[in-house]
Amino acid sequence: MARRRQLYEGKAKILFEGPEPGTLVQYFKDDATAGNGAKSGVITGKGVLNNRISEHLMLRLQEIGIPTHFIRRINMREQLVKEVEIIPLEVVIRNVAAGSISKRFNIPEGQRLPRPIVEFYYKNDELGDPLVSEDHIIAFGWACPHDLEDITGMSMRVNDFLCGLFSGIGIQLVDFKLEFGRCWEGEDMRIVLADEISPDNCRLWDLHTNEKLDKDRFRRDLGNVKEAYQEVARRMGILPEN
Ligand code: C5P
Incomplete structure (x- = not known):
């Protein structure tokens, strides 16, 4: 081809x-x-x-x-x-404190948050993806209030569903990042989930041992990165043959 x-x-x-x-x-x-x-x-x-x-x-x-x-x-x-027009936001949903929220508020990693927290980061490498408020998003025109409501609602539903899916295979969904895009069908526009959902953009901990099964193994030089991703795929019942 x-x-x-x-x-x-x-x-x-x-x-x-x-x-x-x-x-x-x-x-x-x-x-x-x-x-x-x-x-x-x-x-x-x-x-x-x-x-x-x-x-x-x-x-x-x-x-x-x-x-x-x-x-x-x-x-x-x-x-x-x-093909979608990517909305320049990284939407992070957190169930348990880890990574940047632990640093920002001095919360021990592993402490369950009082409720799921949704955060928005402006997708911009030069600026280092800064944390932004809903007001920034609307004022700078990255999304309108209606789109933002859609994005937040979908993010919470994705979180509810994925928490259940992962806990069924012995994994705690600590946090994850989503991206959304605008998809045009004729005159109609709808917001759709885009990018990927994988151990690259989720924190996944073994439910019993808290072993990290995600990209933190690479970020923190813990070793066995591929093996951790393979373990996630194996528990999902989709381990590729190679
Ligand atoms: O680093 P931080 O704690 O803010 O990350 C929260 C979640 O978002 C983690 O699951 C991380 O993998 C994901 N993330 C990402 N891409 C980024 C920043 C964070 O996938 N640029």
């Missing part, structure tokens, strides 16, 4: 022009970065695992009525997705 035109290369994925108008091919790389590019490395096989894990989670979310950009997986490293 002729190589498709590359439209965008991010830290962990490449987007190519899709076979039909309004579609893109999302390619999962093995590259890993942390601290906004301060640390980088390659985790052999990560792209294959994340492609499978994200496919599985996007399909389960579609089944409960969450609109997503996912169309179908094409091969080990690629999936066909709808």
